[in-house]
Amino acid sequence: MRKRGGERVSYLGIRGFESILRGGIPQRAEVLLLTPEGAERRLLGAHWAIEGLKRRERVLVVLSGEAPDAFLARLGRMGVDAPAMIASGALVVVDWYTCWTQDVEGVAEVDRTIRASREPGDLLAAVDRAIPLLLQGPERRAFVDLLPLAAKGLDDAVLADLLQGVRSRLAR
Numbered sequence: 827m828r829k830r831g832g833e834r835v836s837y838l839g840i841r842g843f844e845s846i847l848r849g850g851i852p853q854r855a856e857v858l859l860l861t862p863e864g865a866e867r868r869l870l871g872a873h874w875a876i877e878g879l880k881r882r883e884r885v886l887v888v889l890s891g892e893a894p895d896a897f898l899a900r901l902g903r904m905g906v907d908a909p910a911m912i913a914s915g916a917l918v919v920v921d922w923y924t925c926w927t928q929d930v931e932g933v934a935e936v937d938r939t940i941r942a943s944r945e946p947g948d949l950l951a952a953v954d955r956a957i958p959l960l961l962q963g964p965e966r967r968a969f970v971d972l973l974p975l976a977a978k979g980l981d982d983a984v985l986a987d988l989l990q991g992v993r994s995r996l997a998r
Contacts (some may be wrong), residue, residue, distance in 0.1 A: 883963060934950045
């Protein structure tokens with residue numbers, strides 16, 4: 827965390843991006859990044875998570891477009907001991923991907939990941955379960971990858987309520 831003209835900013839973790847963003851992303855900012863589905867979005871999310879972990883921040887990752895194992899493997903290839911980060915509570919993963927590939931009931935912890943069913947209420951309950959872990963650290967950040975899958979699987983009103991629910995939980 828550093829200051830830009832009195833305003834605290836967070837690094838993205840990608841060389842050159844900070845200059846485009848005039849030093850970083852303002853702390854407590856909400857940034858909606860619309861990208862096509864694909865590796866670029868997930869790579870950007872990995873950089874965001876890694877930069878937070880390097881700075882000893884608590885990091886929440888909510889995944890719907892990629893299996894948690896694949897995301898964690900990417901972190902490993904980028905030099906992060908993801909299992910150790912999860913075990914320490916520095917990294918919290920909410921899995922909303924698996925429910926679209928196999929049956930998932932309610933909310934459950936599986937392999938230190940909080941997994942939710944397709945029900946939007948269960949996803950919000952999973953985020954609620956993750957929040958106390960984030961609040962244990964003074965600084966925190968989140969990468970929430972929901973929009974592409976949620977837009978395909980939910981009607982507009984339910985999608986809007988879901989996004990607002992996640993936003994309000996993270997604003998705590």
